[in-house]
Amino acid sequence: MKEILAQIKQYKKDSILTPVFTALEVFMEMLLPFIMAKIIDDGIEKGNMTNVYIFGGVMVVAAMVSLLSGFLAGKYAASASSGFACNLREAIYRKVQTYSFSNIDKFSTAGLVTRMTTDVTNVQNAYQMIIRIAVRAPLMLICSMAMCFAVSGSMSTIFLAAIVLLGIVLGIIVKKTMKVFTEAFKKYDDLNASIQENVSAIRVVKAYVREDFEQKKFKKASGNLYKMFVKAESLIALNSPVMMFVIYSCIMLISWLGAKNVVAGTMKTGELSSVFTYVISAMMSLMMLSTIFVMISMSTASIRRISEILKETPDLHNGENPAKDMKDGSVDFNNVSFSYKHGSGKMVLNNIDLHIKSGETIGIIGSTGCGKTSLVNLISRLYDVDDGSVCVGGKDVRDYDMEYLRNQVSVVLQKNVLFSGTILDNLRWGSENATDAECIEACEAACADEFIERFPEKYETYIEQGGTNVSGGQKQRLCIARALLKKPKVLILDDSTSAVDTATDAKIRAAFAKSIPGTTKFIIAQRISSVQDADRIIVLDGGRVNGFDTHEKLVETNEIYREIYESQVKGGGDFDVQSAGKEEA
Numbered sequence: 001m002k003e004i005l006a007q008i009k010q011y012k013k014d015s016i017l018t019p020v021f022t023a024l025e026v027f028m029e030m031l032l033p034f035i036m037a038k039i040i041d042d043g044i045e046k047g048n049m050t051n052v053y054i055f056g057g058v059m060v061v062a063a064m065v066s067l068l069s070g071f072l073a074g075k076y077a078a079s080a081s082s083g084f085a086c087n088l089r090e091a092i093y094r095k096v097q098t099y100s101f102s103n104i105d106k107f108s109t110a111g112l113v114t115r116m117t118t119d120v121t122n123v124q125n126a127y128q129m130i131i132r133i134a135v136r137a138p139l140m141l142i143c144s145m146a147m148c149f150a151v152s153g154s155m156s157t158i159f160l161a162a163i164v165l166l167g168i169v170l171g172i173i174v175k176k177t178m179k180v181f182t183e184a185f186k187k188y189d190d191l192n193a194s195i196q197e198n199v200s201a202i203r204v205v206k207a208y209v210r211e212d213f214e215q216k217k218f219k220k221a222s223g224n225l226y227k228m229f230v231k232a233e234s235l236i237a238l239n240s241p242v243m244m245f246v247i248y249s250c251i252m253l254i255s256w257l258g259a260k261n262v263v264a265g266t267m268k269t270g271e272l273s274s275v276f277t278y279v280i281s282a283m284m285s286l287m288m289l290s291t292i293f294v295m296i297s298m299s300t301a302s303i304r305r306i307s308e309i310l311k312e313t314p315d316l317h318n319g320e321n322p323a324k325d326m327k328d329g330s331v332d333f334n335n336v337s338f339s340y341k342h343g344s345g346k347m348v349l350n351n352i353d354l355h356i357k358s359g360e361t362i363g364i365i366g367s368t369g370c371g372k373t374s375l376v377n378l379i380s381r382l383y384d385v386d387d388g389s390v391c392v393g394g395k396d397v398r399d400y401d402m403e404y405l406r407n408q409v410s411v412v413l414q415k416n417v418l419f420s421g422t423i424l425d426n427l428r429w430g431s432e433n434a435t436d437a438e439c440i441e442a443c444e445a446a447c448a449d450e451f452i453e454r455f456p457e458k459y460e461t462y463i464e465q466g467g468t469n470v471s472g473g474q475k476q477r478l479c480i481a482r483a484l485l486k487k488p489k490v491l492i493l494d495d496s497t498s499a500v501d502t503a504t505d506a507k508i509r510a511a512f513a514k515s516i517p518g519t520t521k522f523i524i525a526q527r528i529s530s531v532q533d534a535d536r537i538i539v540l541d542g543g544r545v546n547g548f549d550t551h552e553k554l555v556e557t558n559e560i561y562r563e564i565y566e567s568q569v570k571g572g573g574d575f576d577v578q579s580a581g582k583e584e585a
């Protein structure tokens, strides 16, 4: 809650002025029936036109002040609530940027999107209500009651009884609605998950002709939400008839009692008319209060969900005096064990002890899910180890400034992502200030220049969102060029040339040897041909190092490696190590 309230600070002035003007608006509104009664009783009934003019003038001034205050209160409320929502969105966005991979793993993308959109909008609406209506409604209620008692004590008892009855009924409705709304917001996540998954993977959906299935899934999520809202809104709809019933019953009773009093001369006509106005105001304010409770209950669920994000502490931090210099690109895994859930005991990597010299090219090969990506993720400290240590340039990765480390260790991830913008814009993600010549040089090393030159607009070619207008292999080469622009000490290619033909793959590796000889290179690949000319190759099996040597030695001594090699030489294609493992068993 503290983190959420901190976002209001900037709009403190607007948040204070809103209730101030709202209060002024209510006071002036409450005066109007009283002045009206005076006009009738002291002016019209007594035939005194001076009183009519005086009270009429006061009435006009009160009405003008009330209108102006209402306008100002609305303006400040809009500014405070929209500003609050804007700050809240920014705070969530900023927080998510600080998350480590393991923090991100905890929240679904759909969940994050719902929190930044629907939940923030709920909180915004609730806040606007709180600073405006939550001040207006109780003030109106209290003032109406007080004025009513001042005019006629006996009739106010009818009014009081009506308010208590209405309060109880509305309370029951609100309680039931709150429960339904809390459940409804959970369903929003399902709906957003369905939209997000379908839209981001629309090509796969179409390729597998799963449109009907996806449509049914969406219809179900949307239908669930529909049912929840219909249930909640039906309950809220009861507000109006209950309210009208109470108001009209009240008016009938007051008319009956009032008429008797006016005839008996114990009450004036103007007083009776003002009592009617106060009764209606009080009932209206009760109705407003019930709406506020519903809004607050809706936003409580949203506030809880937003707090979860803001409270989450990033589990990777810079140490004290983090290092911002790196001797070289040597990498050491010192008895490293790693699990995605620390303390769960489910080790993904076990006792890895590897020592790699700066400038070496290291191939990594192994079956699907054996821990190749997990191993290289530790070098740029995307996760922390459970046991042991990972050192780059002779220093523990935890002792580096994380931004500095990640600029020195460049990773081309398995899932390549390009952003909407020109090719040059995308390349400059690697180095903001890279010159055109440096960008072209990086593209030459990544063998991307040949296809870029064929585009009519060359380096100014616009890449659509998600890189949909370039092929898989072209995307991979652009991502490699982007990583090269960082001029890293360590370069990691996580299966990044899988969509590139074998000849281009070889050309990229040859270009690396020439253009970045001092950079330590890790190449994760499924093809032996992608790693066989590496200085050494790590063979991973079930999270353990099964072999670490040159291609020739491994073919001779390592059973797993030899199997992969032979199957690829004979089969001439990529090897699914997992199926080979099964055959072996």
Ligand SMILES: Nc1ncnc2c1ncn2[C@@H]1O[C@H](COP(=O)(O)OP(=O)(O)OP(=O)(O)O)[C@@H](O)[C@H]1O
Pocket (backbone or CB within 6 Å): 105, 340, 348, 366, 367, 368, 369, 370, 371, 372, 373, 374, 375, 414
């Ligand atoms: N973010 C994650 N959270 C939990 N478990 C994970 C996560 N990422 C991977 N794993 C698990 O860790 C193990 C190793 O995964 P990893 O991605 O390192 O394998 P890999 O050898 O790179 O596989 P592939 O060749 O398919 O890319 C797998 O069992 C996988 O299910």
